[in-house]
Amino acid sequence: MEYIKSTTQQRTDLMEKTNWTREFGTKEIENLAKYIQLAQSPKGMPVIREGVREAFMCIIVSGSVNVVKEDMQSHGKVLSTMTAGKLFGEMTLFDGEPRSATVLAIEDTTMLVLTKESLNRLIEEIPKLGAKILLKLGMLISQRLRMTSGKLVDYI
Numbered sequence: 015m016e017y018i019k020s021t022t023q024q025r026t027d028l029m030e031k032t033n034w035t036r037e038f039g040t041k042e043i044e045n046l047a048k049y050i051q052l053a054q055s056p057k058g059m060p061v062i063r064e065g066v067r068e069a070f071m072c073i074i075v076s077g078s079v080n081v082v083k084e085d086m087q088s089h090g091k092v093l094s095t096m097t098a099g100k101l102f103g104e105m106t107l108f109d110g111e112p113r114s115a116t117v118l119a120i121e122d123t124t125m126l127v128l129t130k131e132s133l134n135r136l137i138e139e140i141p142k143l144g145a146k147i148l149l150k151l152g153m154l155i156s157q158r159l160r161m162t163s164g165k166l167v168d169y170i
Contacts, residue, residue, distance in 0.1 A: 015061050017127070020052040028052070028075050028126060033099040037150070042143055049132040055079075055119040062103055062117040069110055069130030071103040071151075077123025083115045090116070104151050107133055 025047040029035045035043050053072070055061045061072060061079060078097045082090040093115060096102055102117055107130050137144030 015053045015055045015059070015125075015127075018052045018054055018124075022047045025050055025052055025126060028124075029073070032073055032075065032126075034073050034101055034150075038146070042146070045140055045143055046136070046147070049128065049136045051127045051129075051132075053125050053127045055123045055125070057119055057121050057123075059119050060116055061119060061123070061125070062113050062115070064114065064116045065112045067106075067110070067112050069106045071101060071107055071128050072117075072125040073101045073128075074098050075124040075126060077119060077121045077125075079117050079123055080120050081115050081117055095120070101154065104154060106130070107151065108155075 022044070026044050029043050029047055029050075030040075035046070038046070052075075055077075062068065064082075064084060074096060076098050078095060079102065080095050081093045081102060083093050085091055103113075105111070106113065107128075110130070133144070133147070136147070
């Protein structure tokens with residue numbers, strides 16, 4: 015993943031086009047844009063590697079990625095494919111644990127990146143917006159856990 019120089023206005027415009035910010039007001043999106051970075055990953059390159067400790071999440075602006083988890087025989091299994099507007103990598107913002115899966119760009123992919131350090135700074139400087147983001151991320155994690163539990167029951 016390579017970071018790209020961008021203005022706050024460019025990042026605001028890109029965020030407004032994603033589904034992820036639909037509950038946010040214009041001023042909230044503008045404020046959030048001050049804390050995020052723009053990045054690209056070329057097709058075939060990992061954005062995240064399983065087992066690595068890097069605390070950031072990504073919102074896909076364009077392109078797509080596969081979330082891949084190694085099985086007991088070290089074979090990569092695709093858990094999901096994510097496209098524009100989807101978010102990944104959020105768990106590490108909460109727990110700081112090593113990455114639980116690898117994320118590979120399956121085409122040239124542009125992302126908005128929020129690091130743990132930037133999120134902490136945002137929470138300190140704009141607590142109301144920080145709380146709104148944390149609640150949204152908590153809801154996303156809860157939805158994904160419910161979906162995983164629903165799939166898991168088929169294997170029990």
